[in-house]
Amino acid sequence: MSTLVRNIVRFILFILVQVFVLNQIPPLHHLVVPYLYFLFILWLPFKTGRRTLLVLGFLLGFSLDAFTGTFGLHSAPCVVIAYLRPFLIKLLLPREEVEVNFREPSAWSLGVAPYLTYVTILTFVHHTILFFLQALQTGGLVYFLVKSLFSTAVSLLLVLLTELLFNRKQGLKVNLV
Amino acid sequence: MRNIIVFIRVYFTFFIFIFFLGLSLALLFKYNKYHNAVYSEAASEITGMLSTQYNNVAYYFELKRVNDSLVKANEALYNKLRADYEIADTAENAIIDALSVDSLNVFRKFLYREAKVVRNSVSQPNNYIIVHRGRNQGVKDEMGVIAPNGGVVGTVVQSSSNFSMIMSLLHSQSNVSGRLKKGGETGTVIWDGKHRNVLLLKDITKSARISQGDSVITSGFSYKFPEGLMLGTVIDIINDKSSSTYTVRIKPAVDFEDLQFVYLIENLQAAEPNELQKNIKNK
Structure with a gap:
């Protein structure tokens, strides 16, 4: 499967899973809202341009917003994490050759600890901005902070499950060509 | 001029970021008021x-x-069928009056x-x-x-x-006029956005006698709902000493999760x- 097709399929799957599974399951607790769709941005290939990332981030958030009827609510955090992603990768990956040798960020290409840091930071940023925007309408600072923390924890668990379910172990790119 | 162009070129990605973020926030704040939601x-x-x-x-x-x-x-x-009720025989003491409107017609x-x-x-x-x-x-x-x-x-x-x-x-902007069925005090039913099993009935006078399990019904003040539809039942009272009114926590009559x-x-x-x-x- 080419990179383009794979990412288009991922885009559609992530949106459908978020809308029809995660948003539909009975809420575990009013402080816990599971989110997974933003993993699409985290999984985009290394060589995606920064501008393309921003456009894709906006499109992803906008598609979800079309289902929930809250335009802008999910687009804003997605654009932010799409903007932060290259900086974070550069920070966690001083070695140039990884970007050349591997297709996309994963526990295999980055190493377990840096990948975990990468996912945790971006998940937390996404949730904080999302719940902050929601809190602007409903209020409650402590409520918003606690909600971000708990939801981040649950989302990280979901990311872990997704990583285990879908093995993204890649050979070196040189071997694939 | 050349410097400005160079500046824009250097920070072009950042400008795109600002553009998309601005677009999202504009959409969010401009169109998410429920009355002009552009749910296109x-x-x-x-x-x-x-x-x-x-x-x-x-x-x-x-x-x-x-x-x-x-x-x-x-x-x-x-x-509620009419056939279930027996109408008392009122023919005996019927009084003939001159109603100008046919009161048998219902609208x-x-x-x-x-x-x-x-x-x-x-x-x-x-x-x-x-x-x-x-x-x-x-x-x-x-x-x-x-x-x-x-x-x-x-x-x-x-x-x-x-x-x-x-x-x-x-919904944080939901606003329905409610009434305590027992005492008749009216207030406004809102939601604080937190727990989906708790609505708030605001602006109830402190003279009201409220007990747990009391029914809260629609007041009939708005044109949207007929009078007397269930809104929920009282859980407890939040007694705010600084205010002259009660805020009552109520359990909604509808299970919103199971709506089909x-x-x-x-x-x-x-x-x-x-x-x-x-x-x-x-x-």
Whole structure:
């Protein structure tokens, strides 16, 4: 499967899973809202341009917003994490050759600890901005902070499950060509 | 000039970022007020079709519960049938009077239309319900919505040709006039966006005698709902000493998670009072 097709399929799957599974399951607790769709941005290939990332981030958030009827609510955090992603990768990956040798960020290409840091930071940023925007309408600072923390924890668990379910172990790119 | 161009070129990505972020925030703050939500026609028709497909499957899992609730609703309606009541023989002491209006004629005020729920959310701070009935099937904005058990669900805020969006009671801008059934004190039912099993009834005078389990019903002050529909039951009272009114926590009468059918209520006599109100405002 080419990179383009794979990412288009991922885009559609992530949106459908978020809308029809995660948003539909009975809420575990009013402080816990599971989110997974933003993993699409985290999984985009290394060589995606920064501008393309921003456009894709906006499109992803906008598609979800079309289902929930809250335009802008999910687009804003997605654009932010799409903007932060290259900086974070550069920070966690001083070695140039990884970007050349591997297709996309994963526990295999980055190493377990840096990948975990990468996912945790971006998940937390996404949730904080999302719940902050929601809190602007409903209020409650402590409520918003606690909600971000708990939801981040649950989302990280979901990311872990997704990583285990879908093995993204890649050979070196040189071997694939 | 050259420096400006260089500056823009260097920071071009950043500008794109600012542009998209600005666009998102503008959309969020400008159009998410429920009254001018741009739940665009195209978006709602496409997402509506997808949601209908999804609901076709999900509906089966709820069939048993839906059936039970519909049977109960039917039972309640049978009990209201005119044939169930025996009218006292009043012919003996009939008084002939000269009524100029034929009081035997009744005028319909509320018209109910059923609608299938295709999408429903309870976990957001602003929850919407989407139903498969739109402008082509007689839906108008500001129509009241109730569940089969007679509990209030929300208000229609936007409709496309075949789908409508309902602002549920679980919405930060939801605002329904409620009344304590026992004492008759009226207040406003709102939601604080936190717990989906708790609504707040605000502005109840402190002279009210409230106990746990009291019914809260619609007051009939708004044109959306007939009087006496269940809003919920009292859980407890938040006694704010600095305020002269009570805020009462109530448990909603409707289980928002399990909604499969709702009834949209059209007030056929709303035009006249609305016009009066408009005239007063213009004076």
